[in-house]
Amino acid sequence: MSSQYHDPANVINPEHAEHRIVQPGTYIAVYVTLLVFTGITVAAAFVDLHIFNPILAVAIACIKAVIVILFFMHVIFQSKLIKMTVAAGFFTFLILITMTLTDYISRAWGRW
């Protein structure tokens, strides 16, 4: 009777998912990638891209952060619950930023 709740073949239940062990090779690749992106962001700071400088810097930082989250923190192999949790955190952070900005941006239209 309880087998439907404890089916070992039920891999949708994260408790029964095959537990993957990430190999050092993957970590080395990630490490090198992160260092390369660090170099790119420093180099890009010395090139005048006007308004795109901060945008590019934040974009590169986001890419690095995503790589750390997916691979160093194993999120790419985790359950949907963990993935949604991470997304929810960053979503709420974005709400804080964007909705507060609605006030500051519109306070003095044109003078921002």
Next chain:
Amino acid sequence: MSTTSTTIVNLPDQRTATIPKKNYITAEDGLLSWLLTGDHKRIAMLYLVSITFFFFIGGAFAGLIRLELLTPQPDLVASDTYNKLFSMHGIVMVFLFLVPSVPATLGNFLIPIMIGAKDLAFPKINLLSWYLYMAGGLFTLAALVLGGVDTGWTFTTPLSTHYLNTHVVTAGLGVFIIGFSSIFTGLNFIVTIHRMRAPGMTWFRMPLFVWSNYAASILMVLGTPVLAITLVLVVLERTIHIGVFDPTLGGDPLLFQHLFWFYSHPAVYIMILPGMGVISEVISTFSRKRVFGYTAVAFSSVAIAVFGFFVWEHHMFIMGVSNYSALVFSLLTMLVAVPSAIKVFNWAFTLQKGSITFETPMLYAFAFIGLFTIGGLTGVFLGSLGMDIHLTETYFIVAHFHYVMVGGMLMAFMSGVHFWWPKMVGRMYPESLSKLSAVTSFIGFNLTFMPQFILGYLGMPRRYHSYPAEYQVLNVLSTAGATVLGIGFLLPLIYLAWSLKYGAIAGNNPWQATGLEWQIQSPPLTENFIETPIVDYEAYDYEWLAHKTEQEVTTVG
């Protein structure tokens, strides 16, 4: 079975009934076994004692405030002292009472049992939560004893950072610590509800009390840290003058308010959602009917939590925010009222054609529905920009939030405490006294706060200790009401304590309610269940309950 037409209470034969010898209270002896416990039920009782203590301190401040406001002149206390009174009243009531009230007491006690688990996911973190609460409470009391804080519970800058030399840092640190208590409670609930439900306990079979606490826990985890960083910045501003909120150094005082209200608005939903969860349980039980529109109520709880993050600027409409953002937030504020309204309609339809009886928890639940509706509707008035300009910072606001917080949340808390008291301690309280208290608090509450709507509309500002003479009659009515309200809250303290020793033995299920907590002994065993339950019936299934009682299986340990 003794179901008369006026009550559904079904107690075991008092001549032979006893409290089960083995339960979570008798499991271990000694003070340390309570102070070092991992048992969620014991921690819930620790919280119950602590928040009751702080409630009466906050209530004492309220009494002094109302005493001062008996006369138009500032004759009882100095203006600085009056500022301290309402500040401490707010800080203690919001952070030390309302935020932890239902989650930390009833939630801690019931959530594992309601989903069929043996404990919360992280018992040690649960205990840490209580110690953090006590530490924060200690800091807050220290701020009081050392001379008080007079910024208002809202710590608004630049008043709190530059113009006062009271104990803002101590109070701010106290609230910071209490915030972490709240975060850890919410974290524990989320993990428990996601990962520890018994076999067959799907999301949509859980009691709505669990859904409400889940939604509130999301708010606790995501919102409270913003309050934490805000208070850290206020402390840094006061101590080393970093200038982040100081206009003379280039800072913006409104930035404080944005960050503060980003938490403090969801905080009001942290406070009310668990109360709404209690009401769902109580209304269903005392109408003998499943909650109408279970899915709608469940999703509304989560919707309130999500929308609650989008409306905080409505606390700042007159503070100098841009008109365009005010428009956006005003519209969003109208939207956030919708899920709350959906819940009220669903409760009303639950009552329709139900077999209603008027035991004490149900009296409080009726009070909740009426008073929360008034409070919620006045909130919609305040969300409308034009009206807010006239009504903000007046007694209209004070009345509005007391209607939702006291008329709503506190009534719900009382309802829940009375409903689950037999389960928590194994004994019933005296019904006539409890009905009297419920009615007394209802009358006292309305007498206290209804005049304040009128006062606010007429223009009496909040946080002032003197006022024009023409407002005195309404203020006297309000103070009279406060006295009655105070009696209404003192009585339960007395008879609930009395019931611990002399109350009637409750048995497993005195209310004949559904839910896993009513299928185990009162008080429960430390491990809650002898065997892991397997659930194959929906929530609020009264037919299943009627069928089961005919083949009663007792689980007395």
Next chain:
Amino acid sequence: MDNTIVATHDTHAEEHHHVSLPQHRHHFETEQQQREAGTFGMWLFLLTEIMFFGGLFFAYLLYRNWYNPAFVAASNQLSIPLGTVNTAVLISSGFFMALGVWAAEVRKKGLLVIFLILTIISGCVFLGVKYFEYKEKWEKHHIPGASFDISEFVNPPLNPKTGKPIEEPLAPDMAQKTQVFFSLYFAMTGMHALHMIIGIVLLFWLTWRAHRGEFSSGYVAPIENFGLYWHFVDIVWIFLFPLLYLINRHPGT
């Protein structure tokens, strides 16, 4: 259907073989459930950290836009080589931590201890560099407060080759706003450093426990969950570095 609270038998235990570790807590049915709950709990805690730092990031966003010239000039006071080295050091510490988790999973005690120690060393190097940077700010009177010195922003030193000032000179009131940058710099990097110190203290404790063999027999949850915390602190720095150090380094503007 009768209430099945008393009627069940604990049959699921025979259906699969769960390693029953001594650290298995009684309120969890299986060790996997305990592990998954632990990871989920740690992620929820990290969400609170995102929101905690979030407030600081917003303050930074606001004031960088309000006082852009001051932020540019102040940011150029920070040393790019030191910042880049620190970033690389912190990424390395994350690399070692990830390898430590792997070592625990494949039950290699010696390697686990080595990687944890390497993580500690990298963390300490980072903090050492930060101390050096803070000291330099102290010596140049760039710590916000009564002794803050704006002269370098009002009269920037001249480039010996071109004779032109190395920075755009700022008006005195905008020069005063460089204090806002430094306040946020110290608040944000200070908060980050505080989290690193807490992490290093925890690392010492974990290394000692790892040395005693507590994490090389299948019980990896503390290492894994601490790793999550450590990587998160790394991510905060990944954002802090470009925002604080790399605002505007274009030659000649």
